[in-house]
Amino acid sequence: MPGRWETKSARRTPSLSCVSVGGTTIAIRKFQNKRYNLQELLHVGTLPASVLEQLATAIEKRRNILIAGGTGSGKTTSLIALAALIPEDERLIVIEDTSEIQVAKPNVVRLEARREQPHLPAVTIRDLLKATLRLRPDRILLGEVRGAEAFDLLQALNTGHSGTLSTTHADSAREALTRFATCVMMAGVDLPYHVVRAQIGEGLDLVVHLERRPGKRQVTEVLRVHGYNAPQDRFEVERVYARA
Structure with a gap:
């Protein structure tokens, strides 16, 4: 098996x-033992200069950023590089299923989910997210959104926890928004689908999509999220970067 x-x-x-x-x-x-910074990602062609500047500004202004892509596309590497721009005096809570995110900051609390073991109950990402809200985080870094924990993250995004960084698997930046909504519904919450999408439109600011191409990993698209249009059932987004 x-x-x-x-x-x-x-x-x-x-x-x-x-x-x-x-x-x-x-x-x-x-x-990865080596942790790339943003300048190195620029040098190897993962990030174009225009995107680097926009993301640096987004971190400074405490925007909520979702990084999307396939397996091995560089999502976690990019998240770590962006996290390096967070001011030293902020308290970071890092939540992961498997410990990969290494952030060299003076005030970091790292939480890792645990599978059920003999005489020990499981500790899920949802459990850790709920606990995080009681730990006075300045920013939340979530390793991956892939299930019902999306609901708890969405509540954090819409209750003043700005500057959040998270990743998810998706084939495009726009698809990442739909996947986020689908994951929220996995929590079994009694919310209409359009309300969930509206909250995502309010809570997320930027979606960055990466792809793994022969010999390199590249940012292929960046969307700025302006909200959700309920009558037309679509997210209002602005494409601020697209790789040809």
Whole structure:
């Protein structure tokens, strides 16, 4: 059966022959030791200069940023690079399913979800987000939005917790907004879909999309979110960058 185990340097996912038709396989994802800063991402072609300037301004003005892309597209690397711009005197709460985000700041609380273990209950991302709101965060960094925890993050975004950075899997920047809404609905909340989308339109400021292309990872699109148009059922967005 498929499983997973992790160390400080890698995540290993084996699939045994009972489910893997060609025989037992193992996928190893090595965690990055090197942490790129924004200037280095500019140098290697991940970020164009115009996007770097906009994102730096967004961090300074405490905008809420969602970073989207496929597996291995550079979402976490970009989040870490952006987090380096956060002022030193701010209190950061980092929430992850698997510890990858390393932020060199003096006031950082790092929380990691835990699977259920013998005699120990599971601690979910939702549990950690709820606890975070009682820890006086200046900013919340959420490793990945992929399920019901999106509802708790959305509540934080709309109750004064600005400057949040988070990531999600999506094929485009606009698709990331739809996926966020779908994840919120996974929480089983008694809210109409258009209300959820309206809250996302109010809570998010920028969506950055990355792709992994041969030999490099690149920002392909940046959307500024202006709100949600309920009669037309669409997000009001402005494309501020698109890579040809």
